[in-house]
Amino acid sequence: MRSETVRNEPVDTLILGAGAAGMMCAIHAAARGDRVLVVDHARAPGEKIRISGGGRCNFTNTGATARNFLSANPHFAKSALGRYTPRDFIAMVDRHGIPWHEKTLGQLFCDNSAKDIIAMLVGEMRKAGAELRLGTVLESIARKEDGFAATLGGEGAATVACRRFVVACGGKSIPKMGATGLGYRIAEQFGLAVTETRAGLVPLTFGEDVLAGFREIAGVAADARVSCGKTSFDEALLFTHRGLSGPAILQISSYWRERQPVRVAFLPDCDLLAELKASKRENGRRTIVNALGEILPKRLAAHLSALHGWSGTMGEASDRRLSAIAAALQGWDLFPIGTEGYRTAEVTLGGVDTAGLDSRTMEAKSVPGLYFIGEVVDVTGWLGGYNFQWAWSSGWAAGTAIAERTGR
Incomplete structure (x- = not known):
């Protein structure tokens, strides 16, 4: 009572x-x-x-x-x-x-x-x-x-x-x-x-197959254009032990729905193929991973090189291969399995x-x-x-x- x-x-x-x-x-x-x-x-x-x-x-x-x-x-x-x-x-x-x-x-x-x-x-x-x-x-x-x-x-x-x-x-x-x-x-x-x-403005989570690689670069941030459908945001993203976070990811999370891919484009305003060709001309003996480490965080460059099998030197890479590398860096499709939910949603x-x-x-x-x-x-x-x-x-x-x- x-x-x-x-x-x-x-x-x-x-x-x-x-x-x-x-x-x-x-x-x-x-x-x-x-x-x-x-x-x-x-x-x-x-x-x-x-x-x-x-x-x-x-x-x-x-x-x-x-x-x-x-x-x-x-x-x-x-x-x-x-x-x-x-x-x-x-x-x-x-x-x-x-x-x-x-x-x-x-x-x-x-x-x-x-x-x-x-x-x-x-x-x-x-x-x-x-x-x-x-x-x-x-x-x-x-x-x-x-x-x-x-x-x-x-x-x-x-x-x-x-x-x-x-x-x-x-x-x-x-x-x-x-x-x-x-x-x-x-x-x-x-x-x-x-x-x-x-949940909105929230980090995205991934399956164990993707997370295994993300854990190796947890804490690495990079500027990127992150897109879902016709919506995109140009801000930083952050790799974490649970998936992806950072302003660009939080923004796109409000537009993402289950089973949709999220596309990541590093250095979106850069002519990346031209940059790679210039790097090849300047020092053909430099390895691809080291060349990428000049324009991306080094740990991220190493992770992506291992993921895609980008080995060898810049001098050994044909223009076609450099074009494929540039395309992969500016069109990386990822498939989240969910979000961190209301616990961390803003x-x-x-x-x-x-x-x-x-x-x-x-x-x-x-x-x-x-x-x-x-x-x-x-x-x-x-x-x-x-x-x-x-x-x-x-x-x-x-x-x-x-x-x-x-x-x-």
């Missing part, structure tokens, strides 16, 4: 999840005086923010548009992303005096710590009057005539009546941090469809079907007052700050829509 001391609390908006999207929503939903309560099972807010970007949080990408996102409806994200842009979030960061820098491909990181972003969001929530309650779990949520009734357990145990309920509890990625499919179950409870979910692909949501407000079309934002929605970004921008944009869209309806 529940304790007699459990509080009965009325709030205007209850937000489930104190992550990037949930806190952003709270800041704006409370802007006109509504009572906003944010609850999370974790002991600290923004835990995924804290660990992101090697602890420095890749908080946005300057080039973020709907083209950088996967969804059953590729147009759905346009509204939120177009109305709350990377420039808007950068302005917020700048107002708080948080130093940042740009790495490659428009990726922005904190100079000091991801904790600066968390402190900014918590401070903005406090300023707006939103309440944050940690160590608190949602035990049940039900529709009532004038809104919703939620039963909360844990340290913040209470029964809460609210006019609006926002689901911002993320997807299934990184379960050791408490990630579950709760948001999807809530959607289904209220009659919303959920698309197929799977995001969850799929989620609450956008067909059931209003793209301007993130509100469920069939359930007034019910909102879904952030990763729980079927909108998944590329690696490089895009998913945080979706969190800021979708949280802003829902929060401002809620504030506009307060009538205050």
Whole structure:
């Protein structure tokens, strides 16, 4: 039985999840005086923010548009992303005096710590009057005539009546941090469809026949173009004891499906055949493996030479053989058997079907007052700050829509 001391609390908006999207929503939903309560099972807010970007949080990408996102409806994200842009979030960061820098491909990181972003969001929530309650779990949520009734357990145990309920509890990625499919179950409870979910931005795994060779070069990284179907990414890949990782692999993993090959092209912008012919002219006595070691990591060159039987000297290699070597280096087809799954996935692909949501407000079309934002929605970004921008944009869209309806 529940304790007699459990509080009965009325709030205007209850937000489930104190992550990037949930806190952003709270800041704006409370802007006109509504009572906003944010609850999370974790002991600290923004835990995924804290660990992101090697602890420095890749908080946005300057080039973020709907083209950088996967969804059953590729147009759905346009509204939120177009109305709350990377420039808007950068302005917020700048107002708080948080130093940042740009790495490659428009990726922005904190100079000091991801904790600066968390402190900014918590401070903005406090300023707006939103309440944050940690160590608190949602035990049940039900529709009532004038809104919703939620039963909360844990340290913040209470029964809460609210006019609006926002689901911002993320997807299934990184379960050791408490990630579950709760948001999807809530959607289904209220009659919303959920698309197929799977791990995204995740390392690829291979059978033992391939892994035996990969283990010999574990830790080796190389720039490459990694492709699956018509999609490709030019970034680094990393060989590991379990398979392939690195930015290019994480990116392509969101597009890869079982039984599909992944094509790796080393030095994709280089005329590799011309390079090999030049090397042959300069020193025909150099072995092929040593010549390849001049343009690729030496351990990788040795592995590929052994794999393909590239022995002998450059002088002994005909132009036809050099052409075959170049073609193999820029067209290496690999067949993953799976991924490392949600354990190491940065995001969850799929989620609450956008067909059931209003793209301007993130509100469920069939359930007034019910909102879904952030990763729980079927909108998944590329690696490089895009998913945080979706969190800021979708949280802003829902929060401002809620504030506009307060009538205050």
